[in-house]
Amino acid sequence: MDNGSLFxxxxxxxxxxxxxxxxxxxxSRQTRYVARHRDAVPAAFxxxxxxxxxxxxxxxxxxxxxxxxxESSWETVLLLGWTLLGGLHLLNQTLLTWLGLGLLQQLALxxxxxxxxxxxxxxxxxxxxxxxxxxxxxxxxxxxxxxxxLVKGLLxxxxxxxxxxxxxxxxxxxxxxxxxxxxxAVWMGFNLVLMVIYPTLIAPLFNRFQPLDDEAIxxxxxxxxxxxxFAAQGLFVMxxxxxxxxxxxxxxGFGAAKRVVFFDTLLxxxxxxxxxxxxxxxxxxxxxxxxxxxxxxxAAVSLIGFALLGWLSQQAWFYTGLGVQPALDAPNDALAxxxxxxxxxxxxYFLSPLMAQxxxxxxxxxxxYAATQTNGQDLASALLKLYKDNASTLTPDxxxxxxxxxxxxxxxxxxxxxxxxx
Ligand SMILES: [Zn+2]
Numbered sequence: 001m002d003n004g005s006l007f008x009x010x011x012x013x014x015x016x017x018x019x020x021x022x023x024x025x026x027x028s029r030q031t032r033y034v035a036r037h038r039d040a041v042p043a044a045f046x047x048x049x050x051x052x053x054x055x056x057x058x059x060x061x062x063x064x065x066x067x068x069x070x071e072s073s074w075e076t077v078l079l080l081g082w083t084l085l086g087g088l089h090l091l092n093q094t095l096l097t098w099l100g101l102g103l104l105q106q107l108a109l110x111x112x113x114x115x116x117x118x119x120x121x122x123x124x125x126x127x128x129x130x131x132x133x134x135x136x137x138x139x140x141x142x143x144x145x146x147x148x149x150l151v152k153g154l155l156x157x158x159x160x161x162x163x164x165x166x167x168x169x170x171x172x173x174x175x176x177x178x179x180x181x182x183x184x185a186v187w188m189g190f191n192l193v194l195m196v197i198y199p200t201l202i203a204p205l206f207n208r209f210q211p212l213d214d215e216a217i218x219x220x221x222x223x224x225x226x227x228x229x230f231a232a233q234g235l236f237v238m239x240x241x242x243x244x245x246x247x248x249x250x251x252x253g254f255g256a257a258k259r260v261v262f263f264d265t266l267l268x269x270x271x272x273x274x275x276x277x278x279x280x281x282x283x284x285x286x287x288x289x290x291x292x293x294x295x296x297x298x299a300a301v302s303l304i305g306f307a308l309l310g311w312l313s314q315q316a317w318f319y320t321g322l323g324v325q326p327a328l329d330a331p332n333d334a335l336a337x338x339x340x341x342x343x344x345x346x347x348x349y350f351l352s353p354l355m356a357q358x359x360x361x362x363x364x365x366x367x368x369y370a371a372t373q374t375n376g377q378d379l380a381s382a383l384l385k386l387y388k389d390n391a392s393t394l395t396p397d398x399x400x401x402x403x404x405x406x407x408x409x410x411x412x413x414x415x416x417x418x419x420x421x422x
Contacts, residue, residue: 008321009084015346016076022349023072026400027065033397034061044411045384045394053388060136060391067132071124078120082342084323088113092324092335101327103169106334110165111158113338118154133244136391141243152205164190165337172313172333180310184303191298195291199253199261209236209261217272224276228283228373234259235279241265246390251282254291269389274382277374284369290362297358309340352404359406367417376417383414 038058041049081087092109099105129146133139141149168183175182203209212218212235221235240248240263247266253259260282267275285291312318313336319326322339326332370379387394387410394410401409408416 002317002320004315004317005320008317012083012322012343012346016079019346019349020072020076024069026397026403027069030397030400031062031065033400034058034065034393034395037395042394042411044415048381048384049388049394053391054394056136057387057391057393058395061393061396063132063135067128074124078117079342082113083339086323088322088335088338088342089324091116096327101330103166106169106331107162107166109334110337111162114157114161115154118150122150138245138391140241140245145242149206156202156205160194165334168337169333172336173331177310180306184306187302187306188299191295195253195295196255196257199259200257203238207242208239211235212237212262214267217267217275220272220276221279224279224373225283228280228287230260230283230286231258236261237267238263247386249278249282251285251291258286260286265389266386269385270382271378273375273378274385277370277376277379278382280370280373281366281379283373284366285362287369288362288365290366293362305344308344309336312336312340353402356402356404356406360408363407363413364416367413371417380414380417383410383417 035058038055041051041054045054091112095105095108095112099108126146129139129141130143164186167186171179171183171186173179211233212221225231225235236259238261240246245265247263247269249260249262249266251258251260260279262275262278266278270278313333316326318339319332319335322343324335324339326335367376367379370376386392392410396405396409398409407413
């Protein structure tokens with residue numbers, strides 16, 4: 001191996017060790033913090049959350065942390081297996097022997113990598129659903145539906161992903177040294193299309209979405225949506241209870257495809273004023289243009305990503321440093337894409353606190369909006385019900401929450417709402 005390759009191997013290993021160390025330190029901080037606060041409900045919540053619920057949340061949080069560490073160890077093994085231990089090289093060579101050089105071989109490499117990755121991840125996915133979630137009473141999915149979801153997901157992924165991959169591979173070969181700029185433009189267009197077809201065409205393959213049918217709630221909700229300038233047919237109820245007892249609500253899509261989705265499990269738990277408040281929070285994401293902001297940020301980040309890929313794909317050490325021998329007389333585009341997808345999550349992990357911070361700011365903004373349109377106390381009590389029913393811990397480690405949490409910790413969020421309405 002030449003010096004450049006060896007140096008890159010060291011960088012890769014150093015990043016790998018560093019992410020593992022940070023992950024483990026953060027997880028053990030969170031473990032200790034949650035365990036230490038297990039025996040007493042925080043004073044601010046003592047009136048609404050019982051000790052039983054608090055201890056269930058602690059047990060669930062600790063079990064999820066343990067599972068997460070196991071999962072990330074397995075991912076590290078897989079990453080090393082694909083790269084330095086020669087898995088990707090072997091797969092590439094095997095497909096070359098079978099299919100020869102060409103676009104078909106490259107697409108087969110991407111497809112096979114995706115399929116093998118999915119299969120190697122199945123035990124964890126199954127354990128998560130049928131052991132962990134089931135143990136805490138959250139699982140509702142049957143094995144038959146679980147398998148159906150898996151097959152459907154793979155088919156939809158292939159149907160959408162393979163043409164997109166073929167287009168990018170073609171650009172890499174045919175569009176000259178600035179191919180990455182074209183590929184980025186295609187990627188952005190693809191994401192815009194996905195944002196329209198995901199809520200209207202793809203999500204309905206997995207769940208039923210129905211307009212709200214409770215007349216009493218509908219009247220209140222329509223008035224609120226009108227007040228907030230949102231199309232009245234934009235609220236849907238999803239049959240989340242088919243898979244899990246976890247409750248949620250979200251805002252998705254844009255233009256004519258924009259919609260607020262309530263899980264049926266959420267509607268069952270909330271009073272009409274609380275439903276209003278949660279809806280107002282979701283409409284706050286719409287009014288404050290959070291999806292558009294996310295898209296702009298994603299555009300900037302992916303432009304940097306594609307430029308980096310354009311450069312890395314030209315460097316021999318990028319391949320050899322990660323355990324792959326590139327072909328000297330043929331394009332290595334699919335290899336470059338896969339190595340990039342394997343490598344980039346390592347440095348990107350250290351950017352996740354920035355994304356989490358932005359997301360938490362958006363949550364505060366949406367809460368503040370909800371408090372102007374509805375009663376902040378109703379949102380606070382709805383959130384508390386959600387924390388309780390999802391067994392989310394009320395006592396996260398502050399550092400862990402800062403690094404990972406996409407939503408502000410309970411005491412901050414509810415504290416602000418109560419401050420705003422007091
Ligand atoms: Zn939100």
